[in-house]
Amino acid sequence: MVNKKYDIVIHGASGFTGKLICNYLFNHIDAKSIKWAISGRNKSKLEEISLKYNVDYFIANSFEKNELDILTLKTNLIISVVGPYETYGKLLVESCLKNSCHYLDITGESSFVKYVKNNFSKIALDKNTLIINCCGFESIPPDIGTFYSIKHIKEKNLSIKCYMKTKGQISGGTWSSFLNHFNRKKIIKEKNKTKTPIRKKDKILFYNKDLKKWALIFPDIDRSIIKSSSNFLSFYGDKVSFTKYMLFPSIFKIISLLIPLFFISILAKFNFTRNWLKSFIPSGTGPDKEAREKHWFDYTIVGETQTKKIITHVKGGDPGYGETSKFVTETALCIILNYDKLNMKKGVLTPASCAGDLLLNRLQKAGIQFSHEIYEV
Incomplete structure (x- = not known):
């Protein structure tokens, strides 16, 4: 995995689910083993979350390629909770692939999932990058x-x-x-x-x-x-x-x-x-x-x-929300902390095909x- 400043950035951290993910990650036993940050559009809300958890923040609009590139250049993995993904997600996935940044989301939008699979599967393999949709309650x-x-x-x-x-x-x-x-x-x-x-x-x-x-x-x-x-x-x-x-x-x-x-x-x-x-x-x-x-x-x-x-x-x-925050965070921690043990390390994958037993064990320890x-x- 490429050595970058941050292990995980939560994109959309000021939203309802984003806040829950921040809280879950901050209180996680593995939080001390990683460096994480947050991003989104609302500066005042991000500043408040940044102070609460003592993490850095980035202003990143989903339609501004330069802002997204700055974000994905600095982190190994993005958790995106900015939907609808059909509208707000495509440029972020492109930026992640461009800058070798793994990507997770919690979408349930079949059209977006198919778009990602059809357009980015080969690029993800070529760039040694993981793209995993549906890391929440779906699916x-x-x-x-x-x-x-x-x-x-x-x-x-x-x-x-x-x-x-x-x-x-x-x-x-x-x-x-x-x-x-x-x-x-x-x-x-x-x-x-x-x-x-x-x-x-x-x-x-x-x-x-x-x-x-x-x-x-x-x-x-x-x-x-x-x-x-x-x-x-x-x-x-x-x-x-x-x-x-x-x-x-x-x-x-x-x-x-x-x-x-x-x-x-x-x-x-x-x-x-x-x-x-x-x-x-x-x-x-x-x-x-x-x-x-x-x-x-x-x-x-x-x-x-x-x-x-x-x-x-x-x-x-x-x-x-509560368990969705758990699902996507534990998937991210599998990738960051157990990368060498993953079933597959690149491509447009599913949670099971990528993390399998690693994720199952984490979820069981987390109360599922x-x-x-x-x-x-």
């Missing part, structure tokens, strides 16, 4: 959970059904990004091309008798990430399948979610009503510490072959619970 629990399952069942070509239960609350930034998607015709057009397809054999809605819950298909970025991991990790086999579902206690809960989403999608297409919707959760706000401590997530990952079944449970706290049972079929 570390299912990605590392699948990795964990395949390692323990010791079988290839699993058929995986992933069931998700959560209790949480979104921040203003996430809410704004969600609403903005409905106004960017170019992005919507691209997303329609790149969204995870629903296969004909996938059930869209059904009652799971084992879990005693209704399961609604959730075709997000996770399937694409697991597929990429399987392409890099030979012990997965070349025919791994993955389908994700959200769990609900009743059909009425599903209806109560889908109806508001339908009307929000219509209102968000117009500037006036979209801005009105944004006012309900202002940018920079999010669940406070007391609320986050009551939040949780619970994944049940069921993997089957013709002879065996493994049921893996992945559990943790506040999914969108992994457990499993194996049955004969």
